[in-house]
Amino acid sequence: MKFSAFLLNILKIGCLGFGGGSALIPIFEDVFVGENKLDTKENFDKDIIVASLTPGALPIEIASSIGKRNFGKKGMILGGVMMALPGIIASLLLITLLSALQEMIAPVVKCLTVGVSAFIIYLLINYVKSVFVENKVKGKRRFNRSLFVMIAVFVLSGGKNLFKLLGLKGDYIISVSTVYILLAAFFLIICIKATDNKILQSVSVIISAVYLFEHGGFDHKYISQITALVDIIMIVMVLIFAFRKFNFFERNNIKIKDTLSDLGYWVIFLSLVICPIIMLDLHSFVFAFRSIVSVLMSFGGGDAYLVIADGLFVDDMVSEDTFYNNIVSVVNILPGSILGKTLSCVGYYFGLDFFGNYLGSIFMAIAGGGIAIGVSCGAFHIFYSLYDEFSTSRVCQTLGNYIRAIIAGLLGNVILILFRQSKNTAISYQIPMIVIFLILIGSVILNHILSEKFRVNNTVIVIIDILISCLLFCYI
Template identity: 35%
Template sequence: MRKKKQNSDKNLNMKELLFTMFKIGCIGFGGGTALVPVIESEVVYEKKLIDKDEYTKDVVVANITPGALPVEVAAGVGRKVCGIPGMLLSAVLMGLPGTFLTVLILMLINSSGERILQQILFASVGVTAYIIYMLLMYAKGTFRECREKGMAKSGTVFMFLVFLLTSGKDVFQLFGINRTPVFDIATIDVLCAAFFIIFFTGGRFRWSRIILSTVITVAYCLCVGQMHLISSSKVLFGLRLTMIALSIYGLCNGIEGKISFSWKALKKLVQEELGWTLLLMLLSVPALLCFGNTLRFAVRGLISAVLSFGGGDAYLAVANGMFVNTGMISHDEFYFQIASVANGLPGSILCKILAGVGYILGCQDGGVWCGIFVALCGFACSIAASGGTFSAVVYIYEQFENLRIFQVLQTYMRPIVAGLLLSVSTSMLYQNVNLAGWYGWPKAGMALLTIGVILLNVFWRRRGVVRPLQSVLFSAAASLAMCNVFASIP
């Protein structure tokens, strides 16, 4: 009887898990980092599938792992709730909606595809406003949590420093300032600087290490910032070596706790990697049967996914090198078809771009069905590479997570992510305002529409009158209606 009840609970959890991941995949505008609070709201607070500490660990690992961040977080949640099947299916369903829409619109691009994309963009204004609201709530919750833990000052400093270092370009664009910001540093560089400070100082306040780490970090930021005030590659190389050496020194001198190792954990890793490999092989079989260059495409896709640190823009640069510079597809096909469609749709840019490239290659070689099969192979590469890398990094992280320094890292990771999310919210607001520019509408009107939808969500949240999915649908409907009104005005 107890076994039947356990199986019933597991099946129920699986259904809730998969529906939740698919739903989030459908509204996943704004990039991977933007979905962190959305996923947390659903799986931690709404469905209570995992606890907050488990989720935070998944976010930490996903942020230091190359690949599609929302797919990795979904895989992490899935493996805790329903093991390997939950891990694989969660990752697939998180990336599927955006990938499906990308391929569908590429199929219809010469007929009604542009009209469909336009309506999706109009609805995305409201969904973007909802996600901005969630990002602001995440930052507010982070500040409250830091205050409860007695680290209000340090946590807040981390949060706003990360925001200031990463948001320069978006703030300048939002206010129409035609100048290059001093910083506007890539996410991966900010994370490198933050990890250096944490590892070297050990999370303890010691003046000598605080001053030294601050001087080195400022110099590093001046090297990698948009203005490149320190432009010497030798200086940058020296700073990176120094940061690595001091991080190792700090780790070696501050080891407290126990490094754990078990054959059971290693066996689980092997099983997970086999699962990702089988998923890749299964979804690639149709492409292998109809497209002669499937292996070449798959290898390039896997390599590009593993090299994709730094978000969507960074992946576009990697994919450009892998597929455009090598002559597999043309510049116009990549930027004016695939990238333009993918940027207007929900989901991971990595999954959408690889599927789009696969579709174009397959269509050119064997028609629409071949395009669909090669797109499926590209999608499989993005999921398997992201998930497989995530599983490996999770295994390494879990061996060291009992060390005090990794507990400090986990504590400060939330303020760091909150700072990144504040930067993302600025970028998303600019995207909405920029959409008005594309269609010749008043930018102030689009800004007011976005702010209005955010305030509506604040009102609904305080009154407790609607659930999250209803908020998303109402937000999308409001922006869809208003944007079509704007479009009808001559």
């Protein structure tokens, strides 16, 4: 594959980036591992593991990693940029249009997202199916364990959305964020595989259960103290096992020079996007600094990032009304990283208010999007170099064996979210919910037939899904 073709494929994936970062994993794998054979499944699984462990936007990090492996530094930078670009540009354009033509544009956007949701659900189901097939080939024991992991992760992450989708009253008993599930899984694997002591392994299981329990939405006056204590215990245990098992201080093969080189490129990239706004006004550095901090705090996915953005930007830089009625609405219905879109939109509104002109707002929006890309990828490549050094250990091998099962469980939750969004669309426009669900399910079945029987490519399939949803909306 030529470099130009790689960038074009990344751009296409960026345009289909609905459903959050996890939803794009099957698309990346299909395009670069399956269809074009640009990368191996082993490398791609490593990308997923490292991106899940680091702060920032997962799809941007994966695009940057694939780009670096195959095209060097230019692929590393432009891969991340091209992945983020469609969402950033689309969100800024839609914010401008909504201001002038809100009543006209909003229904069209809602209609389009139903069709795209059907396409994403189809891809996610295929990914989950591939995980089942892969583990079945590796034996009954492996299949049963992977199935248990998938179900457990789905219950922990998706139970609440299933509860709401069915319209049941009350609160679901537990709802754990993606990041906490991943951290608990990684902790458990590290502790179990780094020691043969049954007592320590049992203690690790109990601590993981307590960790998930305390992050499951429960409210108690002592919960903060318990959380802090458990976090400290987990960190100490991981450090002890890591230093004893990996002989960290005796290792000298970590590619420090290459890692510093990658980091240097991203520092230059960040300087190029931040310097223009500082030159316009030195006080705009506050926005840049808070943006960097927000990305470094962005564990837990796009929805979790909105909470971080609220704390850092709302009232001081954008009003609550602007943030929730304009920015949040736009970033949730367009493709691309929520992190990148949110920072760009916050920058746009802050720049318009701070500088009083559109030139300043554009520079500020570019800075916001650039910071999302640069900080995400910089953190990713640092952790990636460390992962390469320890990838032959039992811990990393076990992590590689079960990461796809964990992701499959999380994707079940993404499917529920897409159904819920479509359900909300039905309620907004007084359309029977059964009609929306039939559109989604019918489109998924049609997609399967078009792909398996007639070998129609994904671009044509998603266009067909959008046309079907638009025609049915017009008819209704």
